[in-house]
Amino acid sequence: MTNSPQQQAISGEPGTGPVPAPHEVERIPVDFWFDPVCPWSWLTSRWLLEVVKVRPVEPRWRVMSLAILQANGRLPREYRAMLSEARGPARVCVAVAAEHGDRAVPALYTALGRRFHEQGLPQTREVVEDALHEAGLPAGPAEALHSRTYDAALEASHKAAVDLAGDDIGTPVLGFGGLREGGGGRRAGFFGPVVNPVPRGEEAARLWDGVALLAATPGFYELKRSRP
Template structure:
């Protein structure tokens, strides 16, 4: 799964995949992509542009932490940041980063990467791996299933237990269907984090 910590839909998908791991023989690998990179050069409403500007920091810190401490820190750091961003509705990204690093037991000095482009090459490479698999007309989350990648699933609330497994089974089914590209309907509500 590729995620941006700022994306509530990626958060929902990650919670679903955690449930899938409990009911199916699946091991999720966690990778970053960036809504900020995705939206570079695009005309955006001011409030969304502000979100994109603030979204660089968390994803950069995850990339730096992974580079310095191994890929095993990606998911715990994402969980710590996502809890603060989505469940606690914290807007102050420096505080989100500081508290998340402390929770995971990572050095506080990793926060310096939030405002540096030092890891942007790695960030862009991870983002591009997702785009190469799924194409350009997507956002986050991206999942890859048996070599086929999709945007989504966008689901709320995140299915639990066997319902999570059944949605996974459906993803396997469409991934195994040659020529399958998309299913979509209009969203009628925002993320339900319950």
């Protein structure tokens, strides 16, 4: 018997081909934790948007922070200062989620990512306000750039990623819920996948199938090779 499209997407069954139209298939929610200043998060997020075109996947955009992940008094002072500054854009994303809802986050992330990772612009208030404008949002959340108002919310969102994937990780984190193929409805989360360049089209779909299959395998923890 052939698995349903939902089961195929989770199990990574090869040869699934194009998925039916979105209204015909229940889309699979996948949590994606990112830090807006992390270049690897950016590349993985662009891959995930490619996956949405060819698999019934519904990303839920969450925020985590390299500054929290790498908080360590033994790090050089200059590096700790850089990480402290890097917390700002994550705070802004959390502020947008709190004030305008989770659905407003992906457009802002795309606008910030274009500026930080494609145009090489600095993480200044002017750049952040411009990104907010592009995302159709007011400039108010830019206040969070240098404010601790949303730190508790950021730390809670970050903790959810660490609770799922462990603390020996980086950004991004991909979270799967209700895995059915051998997983007994369990939750699973992993760092990555780390990709460069971004897979497109069917190549993106094949990578998704492989990642989903690994996530549905009880006892699987890590598959890694050195980055160039």
